[in-house]
Amino acid sequence: MIEVKNLCKHYGDKKAVNDISFSVGKGEILGFLGPNGAGKSTTMNILTGYISSTSGQVLINGVDILENPIEAKSNIGYLPEIPPLYVDMTVDSYLNFMYDLKKCKLTRKAHLKEICDICKISHVRERLIRNLSKGYKQRVGLAQALINNPPVLILDEPTVGLDPSQIIEIRTLIKKLGKNHTVILSSHILPEIQAVCDRIIIVNKGVIAADGTAAEIANKLTNEHKMTVRIEGTKRTAEDKDEIVSALKAIDGVKYVRADMEREKGIYDYDIESDDAIDVRRAINSLCRNKGWNILMLQLSDMTLEDIFMKITTGTMEAIRTTDSDEKKNVLDDYSIGITGGMAADNGEDNEETEGGDE
Amino acid sequence: MGAIFRREMGAFFTSGIAYVFLAGFALFSGLFFSLNVVGSGISDMSPMFSSMFLIVVFLIPILTMRLLSEEKKNRTDQGLLTAPVSLTSIVLGKYFAALALFIIAESVVFIYSIIIALCGQVVWSTLLGNYFAMLFLGAAFIAIGLFISSLTENQMASAVIGIFVLFMLYLMDSLAVNIPVEFIQKALIAASFYSRYIELTRGVFDLSTIVYFISIAVLFNFFTVRVLDKRRWA
Numbered sequence: 001m002i003e004v005k006n007l008c009k010h011y012g013d014k015k016a017v018n019d020i021s022f023s024v025g026k027g028e029i030l031g032f033l034g035p036n037g038a039g040k041s042t043t044m045n046i047l048t049g050y051i052s053s054t055s056g057q058v059l060i061n062g063v064d065i066l067e068n069p070i071e072a073k074s075n076i077g078y079l080p081e082i083p084p085l086y087v088d089m090t091v092d093s094y095l096n097f098m099y100d101l102k103k104c105k106l107t108r109k110a111h112l113k114e115i116c117d118i119c120k121i122s123h124v125r126e127r128l129i130r131n132l133s134k135g136y137k138q139r140v141g142l143a144q145a146l147i148n149n150p151p152v153l154i155l156d157e158p159t160v161g162l163d164p165s166q167i168i169e170i171r172t173l174i175k176k177l178g179k180n181h182t183v184i185l186s187s188h189i190l191p192e193i194q195a196v197c198d199r200i201i202i203v204n205k206g207v208i209a210a211d212g213t214a215a216e217i218a219n220k221l222t223n224e225h226k227m228t229v230r231i232e233g234t235k236r237t238a239e240d241k242d243e244i245v246s247a248l249k250a251i252d253g254v255k256y257v258r259a260d261m262e263r264e265k266g267i268y269d270y271d272i273e274s275d276d277a278i279d280v281r282r283a284i285n286s287l288c289r290n291k292g293w294n295i296l297m298l299q300l301s302d303m304t305l306e307d308i309f310m311k312i313t314t315g316t317m318e319a320i321r322t323t324d325s326d327e328k329k330n331v332l333d334d335y336s337i338g339i340t341g342g343m344a345a346d347n348g349e350d351n352e353e354t355e356g357g358d359e
Numbered sequence: 360m361g362a363i364f365r366r367e368m369g370a371f372f373t374s375g376i377a378y379v380f381l382a383g384f385a386l387f388s389g390l391f392f393s394l395n396v397v398g399s400g401i402s403d404m405s406p407m408f409s410s411m412f413l414i415v416v417f418l419i420p421i422l423t424m425r426l427l428s429e430e431k432k433n434r435t436d437q438g439l440l441t442a443p444v445s446l447t448s449i450v451l452g453k454y455f456a457a458l459a460l461f462i463i464a465e466s467v468v469f470i471y472s473i474i475i476a477l478c479g480q481v482v483w484s485t486l487l488g489n490y491f492a493m494l495f496l497g498a499a500f501i502a503i504g505l506f507i508s509s510l511t512e513n514q515m516a517s518a519v520i521g522i523f524v525l526f527m528l529y530l531m532d533s534l535a536v537n538i539p540v541e542f543i544q545k546a547l548i549a550a551s552f553y554s555r556y557i558e559l560t561r562g563v564f565d566l567s568t569i570v571y572f573i574s575i576a577v578l579f580n581f582f583t584v585r586v587l588d589k590r591r592w593a
Contacts, residue, residue: 048441052591074443084438086366088373100362101442144438 001026001152001182002047007056009042016042018206029178031197032186033309039206040186041081044156047184048078060152074102077150081157083141087130091121091140094129095147104148111147118173119143134161142170153183159192171196190309202309226273228260230297231288236266244270247287253278267296363439363452367426371460380422384464387414392471402479404471408489408560412553415500416529420521422460423504425514426453427583432512440587450583454505461497465490485562492559495572496552500525502579509586528552
């Protein structure tokens, strides 16, 4: 449906979009996630033909947006960041205008009524857009995108300015639309993307930082092989610590063990990391049973999509690199999975994860 | 193009610009009609038409000021430029909406012709000659105004620059006389809107003037399309 190849957009020296490639299939809901200024809106504006790319190609339904813009655009319904509403018109006259502008062939009355019902704006059709609240303006913007039933919907931050119940409504609506439209949705709100999208692309500083389903990205970066365990030794003193660390290190598959703080008197937490493929939890349990130690707590370092997003986008990666080298290596190894582009080069040489790269 | 034409026509009236324009045109043409035509006891409306040049210089930028600048400011251009329509039809839709309103305003002269017909003889050939001279002048000015509107996001700036540019065109002859370099002087006089227009209102029908005004209109509409196109590449 949508194919984007090596898209670049430069503003002078600034690379707003730097070599982005992805494709979206029919009936897929793609979430475009990134902090402000990551290049989300720029990418969407290029996809819809509002601005041109510096280089690269965009195909909508197989039609190049630059070579045959009118045909390509007729396949797209676009809701920009700021809905393009003429505030001096009534909702009804505006929708009729967009209907004419898009040269829609569907029955006017029935089609507009259907769209107004979907977007729940039927009761404000006679009102001036100027007098509508932000939420209603957003819905009118969505309604105009739906006119002519385009196979591709591109929605730039569709829930901005809506109240919580409206947000849920719009999300439900987008999910519904996703059944027979291809939808690209941008947002910097994570739960939204998680709730609505089949697939997520995280962009940062103009490049794709991650691409996959929410579960995929989460699984890849959330490490089941990374956990914190609180073990009570037999002596309940600091001496236990070294013994436990060396015993844990001896377990097959454990890559890294570090004793953390003394959480209870004489009892320490241990950060354990293991190889991807091996679940060491049972081995740890049996070790403790044999030695007569007690596991008081076991916590997988459950990285939420939010953490991943924050880490990828806020430059924590830079910070990580400057901290102690062991930790740096491990964290970078974790990130190397699912992170493509610039980051790939930074994985240490001893990158053991075989599935590396981008899914 | 049709959709944009209809929307712009509607917007002229909801924004009140249409009323200002129509009233301004009627007021000044009426004034010149009563003073220079009825007052002088002649049935030829040419003096009124020549005086209207300067009025049009001030009125047309008001008509065109918000056509494209407001779209850019309110980001409604995103709706237009991502719709399956060509840039040319966007520009022409707006252009012809403004031109249509200008024609409506200008047609007030036919009311004056009724007044003249009541007490004298209307010379239709002169009247129509004048009418079309003004129409083509308006066509050229509107294209220039629309072009200026495409350059800015601020409609007041668009109006001020528009008035300035059209006023300079009005002054072109007087400026030309003071330029010592002969070929520049000749070029400016040849390009002069005012002297060409005055020739027409005197009943000298010159096809080259009509062609000149139409060419200006086409040229500036083309420039406007280029500005919109170039903005995508910025």
